[in-house]
Amino acid sequence: MEKQSVRAYNIPAEATLDIIGGKWKLLILCHLNCGPKRTSELKKEIPEITQKMLTQQLRELKEDNIIIRTVYNQVPPKVVYEMSELGNSLKSILDQLNDWGEQYIQGREPSPE
Template sequence: MKGNHYNIPVEATLEVIGGKWKVLILCHLKNKKMRFSELQKSIPQITKKMLTQQLRELENDGIINRYVYQQVPPKVEYSLSDIGETLREVLDIMCAWGEKRINNQA
């Protein structure tokens, strides 16, 4: 991210959490640690390939942690990292806004 030029600060945020799937993944992870299969069931429209890609990008950006348990069969869990936790307030506000919008359309 160093050396990138942004016209407005929100561009730096969107560079990390922008797109169709990342915010959905983060909203699920803000509530609890989840395994890949749990995330996939929670977001049925996402393909395995896309979920894998988005999780890797979020991990590379330091937003989520990937913990591999040394057992057979392998077990992997994802959770918000300390940096990811700093997005909690933003995610909560987005969820509340969406809930109000849904309720106003009913």
């Protein structure tokens, strides 16, 4: 599925959700936020995701320049995914989502910043 080259958004947050929205992309990005990972590592860390969905979501994140896919010329081939420079600009957002979720899980209200 090819994305339209130019899309109009009603508010800026809509653009963010368009790129990182959905259950799987956010989980993938949270794991890559901790450092580069191979496909098999991501699959182990997100066991509920199918291989097909993981591949599709990684492909979309790569097309949106959020992650980088590096293929190492060896046998068997080694493929590593990591955050791009643009993806790294999401670090503070991902960290805040993680912090909020941790506080929610612990039953506390998030502290105001």
